[in-house]
Amino acid sequence: MISISERAQASVDVDVDAQPRNETAYDMVIDLSAYCQPSDGFGVSATLCNDALRAARSFLHEADESVRRACLTKDRARRGYSPICTENFASLIGEQGPNDLVKKYRIGPEPNHANGQIQSISSLHQPNQWPTEESWDQDKAHIFKSTIERYFETICKVADCILRVICEGIIAENKNTDIAESVRVLSGSSNTAQNDTIHGNESKNHTSILTLLGYQPGSRHKKGHKSYMRPLISAHTDVGVLTVLRFDGGKCAALERAANNAASCGNIISSENIEWIDVNLPKVLDDDDDPIFVVNVGDCLSELSGGTLRSTLHRVMPRPLPHPVECEKGNEGAAAAAAPRTCLALFVGLEPTASVKVPHSGEVLSYEEWRRQRIARATAVMKR
Template identity: 25%
Template sequence: MSIPVIQFNQHPSPGQAIDDCLHDLGFMQISDFGIDNDLLKEVYDHSKAFFRADSSTKLSCQYRSAKENFGYQGLLEENLDPSAPADLKETFTMRNILKGEIADERWPSVEFKQVMQRFYANALEAGHILQRAIAKHLNLDEEFFSSKHNGESISLRLLYYPARSPGSVIEHQLGAGAHTDYGFLTLLFQDNVGGLQVLNQNDEWQDVVPQGNTVVVNSGDLLERWSNGHYRSTLHRVAPRINGKDRLSIAMFFDPDSPTWVEPLQSFISDEYPCRYTATTAGEHIQEKIQATHKKRFLE
């Protein structure tokens, strides 16, 4: 079974299509909802150059804490599945970067920073378009979700999965361990190499085959909580790169502003579907999740 593709601006009922996908699998692929593909190419070019740079360049941008959630992390510095060996990936995470609170010297270059800020703004608006479509479909105020995603906890993340020899990968080690995403939804841009897998309804790992000019979108833990389980926060992972090809991807994590109170909406609660989740703040949930996957030196 393939992951459904929605042509957003050409679909007669995009809200219903999104509802169907996120309820059934928690994953979909979307095109035509406002992503600037020329700008996306610039992001890939800068990402590729950064991850190919020497270690001193990377370490000058080093990640410091889960609270800040900004900077470079190297191989084996994250366990998305804490029960498994550390992940075979490098990352560069950029939280809330339109605010400009990170000093220029912690960026690879001013040009890199400007490109990432421009793409962050573009992806932020595109994600808000999807949030408005979901809210409208649920008969909520159109800004119900988007108004709670102003950027404070939204992160753009570059991911690099270097090719490995089969003998260098230990048992149960992955590019990214099996995990669910923490927030509302994620936009994932992947190159043509592949490797992303989702756990489908039959508890089988299903490949998400890359398709040109589409974005993989999945629902996260807090959307599952808001919808009382109607929308699925689905386990997914990335296979290790043992076929001789590096993999690059770009993720935009739409996590609500920290004070946001998240509890199941009354429209999803009934005698047949009693409330399944306790209330929490977005910040409490997300920090707990991030800290569970990071090495101790990043937990301050």
């Protein structure tokens, strides 16, 4: 898990203790200044980040529940609105856990339309379900859609740059030719045609999903108690390649990561005695300050890099509510602790037909098939 500013001038929370540690990859990730500048067309401005967070907050926290439920779909794990306590991220690592106490809303690449027919090469290519003008204020619905679409398009390009830098570092330093070959498909450095594999300017075939998450102050699982509050989202790793996360200053919930490399490729080594570390970011004093992102290594990157970079085991925990008196006094910290948290999480996915070569075994399969097998492994563990 790496926390970076847009110009990569601040590294806050870096977990690259997996063996063998790749110092060059680490250095390249931290110094992204040549890759993620808005003027070069590959960065994301503070204004757009703040606008996207405001739009997400308006939809997740301020709009009536009927507005969100107008965005329900049959496949809410991939598109549209997913109400609180309806999903379970613990299942991603094959564990039993409480359902997620968070509201979610997802958009992604839409299927192609040809001759009036919808053509999709992946289950992750689906129409997006936006709030309607009938269910919400016309201006708010328009601002929400246009802002989130613009953020999605921009953050996809930034994620592509981040991933390319990471992969180039691994390839440059890794003497294992199998790993270098496996990672090359992610970097798009093997040939020009591969440059569109993930988020090329012209390609719309990637499978990345932008998820908006909303945590409410005071959300608790019933079986928790004062000395131990159960996670709002249980410990898990992310299935895809990378996750690029941006969140606001609401402190009713806190992101935590495992400190002891407790997971690799989605499998917990030991669910006991895990040390958890808060992912704390520098305080942003001004809306014009560079936005800061948290980057999680996903299972696909972990596996294709042969464990050079480990999947980030992480969870979201509730934080105690401040005393009402402190809020009435205008205590800034108390106000933040009582505020909802809003997050923008881009889960980076490859083009579904991209060839993935697994190191060591040499198995070659499509990204879509790799993803299907990864989820099936977790499902099989839960059935034991």
